[in-house]
Every structure is written in structure tokens, then in C-alpha cells.
Amino acid sequence: MAFTLDLDSSLLQPVQIGDTLAPNRIFLAPLTRSRAQADATPSDLAAQYYAQRAAAGLIISEATAVSRAANGAYVNTPGLYTDGHQRKWAEIAAAVHDAAGRMFVQLWHVGRMGHPDIGGVETVGPSAIAAKITAHTPSGPKPLPVPRPLRTDEIAGIVADFRAAARRAVDAGMDGVEIHSANGYLLHEFLSDVTNRRDDVYGGSPANRARLTAEVVEAVADEIGAGRVGLRISPGGTAADMREIDEVSAYEALLHRIAPLRIAYLHVRIDPTSTTFGALRALWPEPLVLNADGVDFCQLESFADWGAIAAAAVGRRFLANPDLIERLVLGAELNEPDKATFYAPGPVGYIDYPTLADLDEPQSA
Numbered sequence: 001m002a003f004t005l006d007l008d009s010s011l012l013q014p015v016q017i018g019d020t021l022a023p024n025r026i027f028l029a030p031l032t033r034s035r036a037q038a039d040a041t042p043s044d045l046a047a048q049y050y051a052q053r054a055a056a057g058l059i060i061s062e063a064t065a066v067s068r069a070a071n072g073a074y075v076n077t078p079g080l081y082t083d084g085h086q087r088k089w090a091e092i093a094a095a096v097h098d099a100a101g102r103m104f105v106q107l108w109h110v111g112r113m114g115h116p117d118i119g120g121v122e123t124v125g126p127s128a129i130a131a132k133i134t135a136h137t138p139s140g141p142k143p144l145p146v147p148r149p150l151r152t153d154e155i156a157g158i159v160a161d162f163r164a165a166a167r168r169a170v171d172a173g174m175d176g177v178e179i180h181s182a183n184g185y186l187l188h189e190f191l192s193d194v195t196n197r198r199d200d201v202y203g204g205s206p207a208n209r210a211r212l213t214a215e216v217v218e219a220v221a222d223e224i225g226a227g228r229v230g231l232r233i234s235p236g237g238t239a240a241d242m243r244e245i246d247e248v249s250a251y252e253a254l255l256h257r258i259a260p261l262r263i264a265y266l267h268v269r270i271d272p273t274s275t276t277f278g279a280l281r282a283l284w285p286e287p288l289v290l291n292a293d294g295v296d297f298c299q300l301e302s303f304a305d306w307g308a309i310a311a312a313a314v315g316r317r318f319l320a321n322p323d324l325i326e327r328l329v330l331g332a333e334l335n336e337p338d339k340a341t342f343y344a345p346g347p348v349g350y351i352d353y354p355t356l357a358d359l360d361e362p363q364s365a
């Protein structure tokens with residue numbers, strides 16, 4: 001059923017997100033689309049895809065690897081660690097800015113979710129605990145291997161990779177970066193006691209498990225300025241076989257440590273009715289972006305009305321409706337997302353979802 005947003009809706013009001021002024025509070029959630037080139041350069045179609053969604057208060061890009069070793073959970077996912085990658089991201093930033101939009105690049109290391117047949121690199125993680133998940137490799141589905149636990153002396157290099165990729169993002173003209181510490185990838189794996197059984201300074205206590213994400217946030221904020229840094233977390237999330245049980249303590253430690261930095265926003269993928277959300281909300285003084293799977297716009301509007309959230313990130317409905325904001329204002333029906341083309345190569349299901357204007361155009365014979 002269509003939902004109409006009044007023009008004076010809280011979701012349509014501007015909000016300052018660090019250094020970026022978002023003209024509305026409906027953001028594009030990060031969405032892996034598996035259209036990048038074999039060398040991790042974004043697709044030639046990516047600029048068009050993102051520019052189509054420039055009416056979002058903020059575009060958050062698909063997850064983007066900080067190094068070759070950080071990639072390889074899914075085929076054809078982009079990176080930002082070569083000059084060629086940076087040039088393509090610069091084209092994307094220019095296209096989004098020309099369409100009057102704003103964009104952050106989401107940066108990740110896939111950790112134990114990587115498969116050597118996809119990324120051509122060894123699978124690593126905090127501890128030797130495999131995700132019981134099937135990877136979609138070029139030669140068919142395969143179980144994920146047991147990751148090699150990272151040595152303590154390797155971790156500074158990973159922090160440095162995040163710093164360098166953030167520098168490239170800003171040099172490419174992006175408005176900022178979002179650090180991906182959610183959904184069962186490397187930084188999340190360090191936070192969670194399900195996947196982190198280390199006995200060095202990166203494991204054990206909540207503060208130790210939070211250390212890697214905190215160090216990445218601190219390094220990236222130092223490199224590009226805190227006002228251009230967002231952080232995504234998914235406490236209690238079950239994505240990627242996390243089965244997280246002790247979901248609060250490491251997140252509390254993390255937020256205590258990074259709150260003084262005053263980064264642009266914290267992006268939380270969570271059930272907003274959970275006690276965890278309430279606990280973490282109370283700890284976070286800066287803008288909070290909520291992503292709640294499939295939650296309707298009426299509820300998101302209520303959260304914004306109460307001041308519980310600065311903005312809502314919307315994934316699948318934005319994927320299928322490049323003109324989502326306009327449709328909400330007009331109360332128009334939404335296109336349904338087509339799961340079959342979420343990760344399929346090529347333009348279909350990527351840049352060809354019709355806008356209302358497309359539907360109004362007379363069909364050629």
C-alpha cells in the first residue's frame with residue numbers, strides 16, 4: 001500500500017550530518033550490487049545508478065574493499081586501493097554531485113566471509129571459527145573455509161588500509177566514508193564474542209573486542225576529519241552466521257571510546273523496539289541513522305518525530321525506486337525489488353527501474 005509523506009514531515013526536513021548538510025532524512029542504505037569489474041574497479045554503470053538516487057538525503061555506497069586482501073565475499077565487488085579505482089569513484093562522485101546529491105563510500109574488510117576462489121586471497125578473521133555459510137564462488141557454491149587468525153602485528157596494517165582508502169575517497173571527491181563494522185564482516189567479527197576468542201589486546205574484554213573498530217574510526221577521523229566519518233554497526237544481528245549473544249557490552253565500550261571524536265553519524269541496523277537499541281541510543285550524543293529491515297515509513301517518521309533518529313537508511317525500496325522520495329511525497333505506489341537481479345551482472349535490475357516520469361512517457365511503437 002502506498003504511503004504519503006507530508007511536505008512538513010520530519011523525514012523531509014534537512015539535517016546536519018557532520019560536515020554534510022542532508023536536505024532530507026531518507027538515506028540510501030549500502031547495497032552490494034556485484035557489478036564491479038574483475039579488478040575491483042566500479043562498473044561503468046555505477047555513476048548512473050547512484051546519480052539516479054541523488055535525491056536521497058545521503059547516498060551510502062555499496063561495501064568497498066580497503067585492500068585486495070580485504071575483498072572476496074561476493075564476486076565483482078569494488079575496491080578503493082588503486083589509482084584506477086579512485087578515478088572511477090571520482091566519476092561517480094562527480095555524477096552524484098552534478099545531480100545535486102551527496103555520497104559517502106562504505107569501506108570494509110570481509111574477514112572470515114571471504115572465499116579464496118572469489119578474492120584469490122587467504123581467508124582471515126579474529127579466530128579460527130568459520131562462518132557456516134555457503135559462498136557463491138565462480139565455480140558454484142562452496143563452504144567458507146576456517147579463517148586464519150590474524151597475528152597481532154598484522155592489525156596495524158589493516159587500520160592503515162582503512163586510513164588510505166578513506167584518503168582516496170575524499171581525494172576522489174566523496175563527501176565522506178562509512179566504516180562497515182556490521183553484518184558479520186571483519187570489524188564486526190572482532191566486536192563479537194561469537195567470533196573473537198583472541199587472548200591478545202584485541203580479544204577478551206569488551207574494550208579489547210571494540211579496539212579494532214575504534215582504532216579504525218580514530219585513524220580515519222584523523223586522516224579525513226571526524227565530520228566526514230560514519231560508522232555502521234548491527235548489534236545482535238544474525239547476518240553471516242553471527243549468532244551474537246553478548247551484543248551490548250562491546251558496543252557500549254566502542255561508543256564510550258569514540259563518542260568524544262564527534263564523528264558524522266552512527267548507522268545502526270537493528271530492531272528499533274529492542275532494549276539494545278534503547279541502551280545504545282542513550283550512549284550516543286551525535287546523529288544516529290537507523291536501518292530497520294523493512295520497517296514502514298510511518299514508523300520511521302514517528303522515530304524522527306520523537307528525535308530518536310536523525311535519519312533512516314532505506315535499502316531495497318530505494319534499490320527498486322530511484323525516485324523514492326518523489327513517490328513518497330506523491331503517495332505513489334512503489335516498484336517491487338527483484339531479488340533475482342540484486343547481484344546479477346549488467347544493467348537489468350540495476351539502472352532500469354522506472355521512475356514515475358518514465359511511466360508517464362508515451363511508449364514508442
Ligand SMILES: Cc1cc2nc3c(=O)[nH]c(=O)nc-3n(C[C@H](O)[C@H](O)[C@H](O)COP(=O)(O)O)c2cc1C
Pocket residue numbers: 029030031032033061062063106180182183232269291292293294295313314315316317342343
Ligand atoms: C542486495 C543487498 C545488498 C546489501 N549490501 C550491503 C552492503 O554492501 N553493506 C551493508 O552494510 N549492508 C548491505 N546490505 C544490507 C542493507 O544495507 C540493509 O541493512 C538491509 O537491506 C535491510 O534494509 P531494507 O529493509 O531497507 O532493505 C545489503 C542488502 C541487500 C538486500
